[in-house]
Amino acid sequence: MEREKIDRINELARKKKTVGLTQAEAEEQAILRREYLDGFRANMEDILKNTVIQRPDGTKAPLQKKRPN
Numbered sequence: 001m002e003r004e005k006i007d008r009i010n011e012l013a014r015k016k017k018t019v020g021l022t023q024a025e026a027e028e029q030a031i032l033r034r035e036y037l038d039g040f041r042a043n044m045e046d047i048l049k050n051t052v053i054q055r056p057d058g059t060k061a062p063l064q065k066k067r068p069n
Contacts, residue, residue, distance in 0.1 A: 001039050005032055 012029040015021060021029065052060045 001036055005035070008032060009036060 009029065009032045012021060012025055012032070015025070016029070048063055051063050053063065054060050
């Protein structure tokens with residue numbers, strides 16, 4: 001995500017705490033937050049895909065998704 005968008009998220013958060021947001025600003029904030037979180041999650045997923053666990057016997061295994069119960 002571009003630095004300008006992150007700065008805008010922070011600007012809107014500060015404004016929300018002090019004077020409040022207009023409807024348009026609240027919608028913009030929600031869109032920017034969603035975009036930020038989607039990017040963060042995609043980046044974290046890529047990191048975890050490239051992570052391996054080394055067991056005490058020296059073998060290495062990639063992480064696997066947790067199965068739902």
